[in-house]
Amino acid sequence: MGRLISENFKEWEKECEDRFNTLKANEEELNRIFIDIYGLQDELTPEVDDKDVTVRKADKLREIKSLISYAVGCMFGRYSLEKEGLIYAGGDFKERFKELGLDLNALKFKVDEDNVIPITEKEYLTDDILTRFIEFLKVCYGEDTLTENINFIAETLAEDIGRNDGDLPKDIIKKYFIKGFYKDHLKVYQKRPIYWMFDSGKNNAFKCLIYMHRYDKSLLANIRMNYVHKIQNAYENDKKDLERKIDEESNVKIKKSLQNEYKNLLKKIEEIRAFEEKIAHLANQNIEIDLDDGINVNYQKFIDVLAKKD
Numbered sequence: 001m002g003r004l005i006s007e008n009f010k011e012w013e014k015e016c017e018d019r020f021n022t023l024k025a026n027e028e029e030l031n032r033i034f035i036d037i038y039g040l041q042d043e044l045t046p047e048v049d050d051k052d053v054t055v056r057k058a059d060k061l062r063e064i065k066s067l068i069s070y071a072v073g074c075m076f077g078r079y080s081l082e083k084e085g086l087i088y089a090g091g092d093f094k095e096r097f098k099e100l101g102l103d104l105n106a107l108k109f110k111v112d113e114d115n116v117i118p119i120t121e122k123e124y125l126t127d128d129i130l131t132r133f134i135e136f137l138k139v140c141y142g143e144d145t146l147t148e149n150i151n152f153i154a155e156t157l158a159e160d161i162g163r164n165d166g167d168l169p170k171d172i173i174k175k176y177f178i179k180g181f182y183k184d185h186l187k188v189y190q191k192r193p194i195y196w197m198f199d200s201g202k203n204n205a206f207k208c209l210i211y212m213h214r215y216d217k218s219l220l221a222n223i224r225m226n227y228v229h230k231i232q233n234a235y236e237n238d239k240k241d242l243e244r245k246i247d248e249e250s251n252v253k254i255k256k257s258l259q260n261e262y263k264n265l266l267k268k269i270e271e272i273r274a275f276e277e278k279i280a281h282l283a284n285q286n287i288e289i290d291l292d293d294g295i296n297v298n299y300q301k302f303i304d305v306l307a308k309k310d
Contacts, residue, residue, distance in 0.1 A: 002142020005067070006152045013058040020057050064156045065184055068176070071136040072129070072195065076211035077104075077111040081140065090213045090291050109139045115214040118227050119177050119197075119207040124234040125227070129209065130174050178204055182307055191309045192295040198223060199307035200275035205268035206231055207307075212298065213291065220283035220302075228276050235269050278304050 031046035073079040080087045080102060088096045097104050104111060112127070120128045137149050154169035157176045167175075182197045194213065200206040206228055210219060242262045249255040282302060289298040299306060 002145035003140075004145050004152070005064075005141060005149045009058070009060060009063060012063065013060075016056065016058040060156050061160055064153055068133065068153075068181065069185065069188070071133055072117070072181075072209065074109050074136060075112050075117055075129075075132050076115065076195070076209075076214065078194070078211060078213070080111075081108050088213065093214055109136055114222055114226075115210050115219065116223055116227060117209045118231075119209065120231070121174070121178065121204060122234075124231055129177050130170065133173065133177075134170075178207065182209075186309055193299075193309070194295070196299070196302070197307040198279070198302075198305050200305075201271045203264070203267045203271045205235075205272035206275055212289075212295065215289055217286040217288050220279055220287070220305075224276065224279045224283050228272065228279060232269075232272055232276065235265060235272065238265055239269065275305065 028046045035041055035046060070079060074081060077088045077093065077097070078086065082102055083100060087100065087102075094104060112132070117132060118125050118128045123131070134146070134150070138146055141149050150169045150173070154172040157180075158167075158172050161172070161176055161180050163172060182193075182195075185193050185195055194211065195209050196212055198206070198208050198210065208223060208227055210223075239262070242258060242265060246255060246258045246262060249258060282305060287301055289301065291298075299309075
C-alpha cells in the first residue's frame with residue numbers, strides 16, 4: 001500500500017506543533033525563574049510571542065517545495081533515496097557512489113545519466129522534468145496513491161502560482177517547474193544556484209536544468225544536439241499540424257484560437273533558433289569550469305544562455 005503525502009504532512013505538522021509548544025513552554029518557564037530570581041515581576045512577563053520561538057511550525061507550501069527540490073536533487077545524484085544527507089557535490093561522480101557502496105544501475109530512483117533535465121510545455125521528450133518527478137513520486141510513495149499525491153501537490157502549488165481555467169493537476173506542477181522552481185532555487189541559495197537553468201527567453205521555447213557540480217566541457221554540445229534540435233524538430237511538426245488545422249477549420253472561434261496558438265509557436269521557433277546559435281557558439285569553445293572559482297564566476301561564462309538571476 002502506498003503512502004499519502006497529505007497524511008505524512010499531517011504527521012509532520014503535529015510533530016512540529018508539539019516541538020514548538022514544548023520549546024515555548026520551556027522558554028516561558030525559564031523566564032519565570034529569572035524574573036523570580038531578579039525580582040522583575042513589575043517589569044517583565046514570562047510570556048513568549050510565537051514569532052520569537054526559535055523553531056518553525058510546519059508550512060505546507062514550504063514543505064511541498066522542499067520535497068520537489070529534494071526530488072530534483074535525486075534526479076541529479078546530489079541526494080539519493082538509499083542514503084541520508086549529501087551524496088555528491090564534486091569530484092569523480094561514479095567513484096563517489098562506489099565509495100558510498102551505491103550501485104548507480106541499481107538505485108530505486110535512477111540518476112539522470114547525462115546531467116540534463118529538460119523542462120517542456122508539452123511532452124516532447126521522455127525524460128522531461130515532470131515525467132521524472134512523477135516517477136519519483138511512484139518510487140517514494142507508491143503507484144496506487146499517485147493520483148492523490150499529484151492532486152495534493154498541485155492544490156498546494158496553486159495557492160502560490162495560481163490556477164487557470166481548465167488546468168489539470170499535472171499542468172499546475174508543470175507551470176511551477178517552468179515559472180516558479182528556479183526562482184525559489186535562487187532564493188534558497190541566495191543567487192548562487194547549484195542547479196543552472198539554460199533558458200531561451202520569455203517565450204519558454206527551451207529550458208533545461210543541469211547540476212553545476214557535474215558539468216563537463218561536452219555538456220553544451222549535448223544540450224544542443226540531443227535537446228535543442230529535438231525541440232526544434234517538434235516545433236516544426238507542430239507548425240505543419242497547426243497550418244493544416246487552420247486551413248481545414250470552418251468555425252470562426254476555433255480558427256481564431258488556432259491562429260493565436262500559431263503566432264505563439266512562431267515566437268517560440270524564432271526564440272529557440274536564436275538560442276541554438278548562442279549555445280552552438282559556446283559549445284564550440286569547450287569551456288571548462290573550476291568549482292574553486294565559485295558559482296558567480298562560473299555562471300558568468302554562460303550568461304547569454306542561462307536564466308537571469310534577477
